[in-house]
Amino acid sequence: LLPTLLTPPITAFNAKALASLAQVASSAMTRRLPTILNALMDSMLATKDDELRTDLENSFDAVLLSIDEFDGLNTAMSAMLALTKHEDHRRRARADLHLATFFKTSDLDISRYYPDLIRTLLISFDDSDTEVVKAAWTALSALTGRLRKEEMESLVFSTRQTLNQVGVAGHNLPGFSLPKGINAILPIFLQGLMNGSAEQRTASALAISDIIDRTSADALKPFVTQITGPLIRVVSERSVEVKAAILFTLNNLLEKIPAFLKPFLPQLQRTFAKSLADTSSEILRIRAAKALGTLITLTPRIDPLIAELITGSKTADIGVRNAMLKALYDVVVKCGSSMNEASRTGILSLIDADTGDSDEASAITNARLLGALIKVLPEDVAGGLVKARVLTPDHTYPSVLALNSILAEAPESLTGPFADALPSTICSGIGSSQPAIADNCVLAAGKYLLTPTSDKSFEVVKQIMEALAAAIAPGKPVDTRRLALVVLRTVSREQNDLVRPHLALLTPAVFGSVRDMVIPVKLAAEAAFLAMFSVVEEEDAVFTKYMAGPGAELAPSPKRSIQDYFKRIATRLGAQARERREAEGGQGGLGLSSDEQEDMKEVWSVGKVDVESGAFKDE
Template sequence: MKVNGTCFLTSCYLLGREKEKEEKKCRPLIRIIGDRFPWQVKSAILSTLSIMIRKGGMALKPFLPQLQTTFIKCLQDNTRTVRSSAALALGKLSALSSRVDPLVGDLLTSLQAADGGVREAILTALKGVVKHAGKSVSGAVRTRVYAALKDLIYNDDDQIRRSSASILGIISQYLEDDQLSELIDDLSKLSTSPSWSARHGSVLTTSSMLRHIPLKISVYPLLSVVVACLKDASKDEKFPIRETATKALGRLLLHQIRSDPSNTSAHLETLASIVSALQDDSSEVRRRALSALKASAKANPAAIMIHVAIFGPALAECLRDVSTPVRLAAERCALHTFQLNKGTENVQSAQKFITGLDARRIAKLPENSDVSEDSEDELASG
């Protein structure tokens, strides 16, 4: 017991010393960033503070008010890099706070008065806050966030639209059932709007929700409404809408094969829309469809392989695509959908759709050569 007590006291001492070190590092940085230094210096300081928040954690809690004030002030900076760094740091800082409502309230108030790049930075900060501390936001404040962002998802500015949709997807995890139904109903109406930005905002939000609450979306009758909107969006005249719809359908298929792998009829309905996207006029849409198909194949190869007759011919066409990025994406997709690296029998089977030369060449690709492509872009998508 004496040894344990000594170890405990030693640990407390070391933790105390570590806290002192973090405090000594933090104080001068907070003081300096308020001075009139070039934006490069401010950006470097903000990045350093962000790293310290991640590594120091609760040791920096005494500085939370000062850091929060500093970051909020930097959101108004004239330089985009400084604003972006401050927004990301503020999101991480919120995880240390036990009272997030005042911060979210301040951001919403600033959002109403801001425009352009400042508004974009505030939205990035708000996204970080709801991502890291969404559970701590009260119902009343969540409702304020919901109300404010519903009007921004059809903003003419593409980045504002994307950020707002992404945040709505995150906050949807905490919405009441009636609010969620209302949101989906609103998105359904927006999906038929004559304004392409409104239609885009609708499908962006749906895609974000399918990332964060696919299980809730899958509950009938919500699913039928969502699927109908996505099918219509996948045929829209604007390719960004078709691409986002394909991404959303990919997320839906991924959820379906994970949660209910035996429901092949549901898989087939979603897969058919993705296969149609493989033949889209836009190379961006084709590439997105390949990524969606590949992700599902990696998650549950057997559930996808049984539909090989559906996607096989379209995938083979993509391997001969005029676009190099599409061809490369098709190779990685073929590797996983045909399971080419899992045995010579799969290489043989794949030759019903692709040449033996292609099958053998693709089978030699590293299995995880495309890991970076599977990650979600935290800034541009939701």
């Protein structure tokens, strides 16, 4: 009978007959189920008769709903999943809509198919066809609506895994841009967050953050209370992992839709401040400090919070103290101009209380806080602090950290009133026998040369270049040599006109390290050599001019050696870099390459490159 009923084009009579047959002979039809469903789908798409299409759709639903759990369910699910992935977008959309009807109507236990169904439908949220996106949302919403609470909890991990495969963080997912878009999967994660195990709560919080990353502010707005309330309630959990995940998500939410979270600001501030004082986890404290820094820009009165942070930082626990100072730093950077006199005095007293024998992390945080504070202090007060803490007769670790911090945060406080003393302070520090002081003064030299307001007269720059060239010499500490080469490369790339007049001074020192046995020094020297002579941009033009001028005075052996190196190695390295740049869309196509970014980050660092962003990566 089936071949007759399925002969195309399927008529309204045959469609109704198939629906009737499915109700009485579903087990006999199981073997032919894919053929039946595909034939009905073909006729649905082929017909232009709306009434016939309705009969065909009703027949399709009847056949699908006629299957039983033990006979036909596996065949039906396989056929439907294949249709949802079909290359024809019309079949994908119709298959999703029929699945929605099935989920709403069928009482069968299809729990073993939930992960596959959610995966397929969620992936369709990024479909190129808008009708498929809408149909997938309808189906997934219907599926989520039939889930029991315990089923939701068991689906947290697989659903989050799929979510991470869909779209790109930072870009809106089409399915989440629909009205109530995120509600198709949000209930799964809210249930996991509120009632799951510690692992499920952690994964649920991070999954909500993944949703935030893929959803526009307007689409998130209706769900603010639904998301924020449970996050704040569950953050009191004993599990550090759960707390850290929730802080990560709350900070993400704050950055995405700050205006919509104003009703929750008092609760959020208490939550973050409490986590800041948590002695059990550094990641938790780092995330709390970051979140507090985001929240502070929305708070009308910052002085009570500053007072709380100052009090909290007077603790014996070094980790908590550092977290409090980092939070204070964020507050001063973002809202320092709004502080009252009492807050400024309190922070200054806190910095003055530093005895100088604190651990490295505390010293760096103190220095960064000082730099941020000087930016918002009156000029006379700032000047007094600079004299007392930076331009000291003898270099100390805190003084060179403060030097770097102020050059990064408030350079005008140094380059204006202390323009004469600053270069010699930097150069004497580069020559220090203490590696920590020398390294930080090398970085300060980089900041100075890259700062628009600094004195860049020939004599001043020459003084700094001489100090850097001396720091590169074999026998100096390895990291001092590498940092000096990184600074030269970065300055050559950003301000080549500063470097070119001093090629005669720098070239022998840099070339002396391109064959160094220490690989980081060798690589940094090669990169600096290419940047100094603009090999990537101008090929051999600058080098040829150098060899016709200062290079001509080199002794025969070094002269031959540098020419041979340029011809055999520098030219090849320059060509490779040029090809890579062109592949990225030409100069400036994709911004700096990764190693150039790392160099720039290192030059502008205070004490060491800030690696705290690792605390804000997904887990």
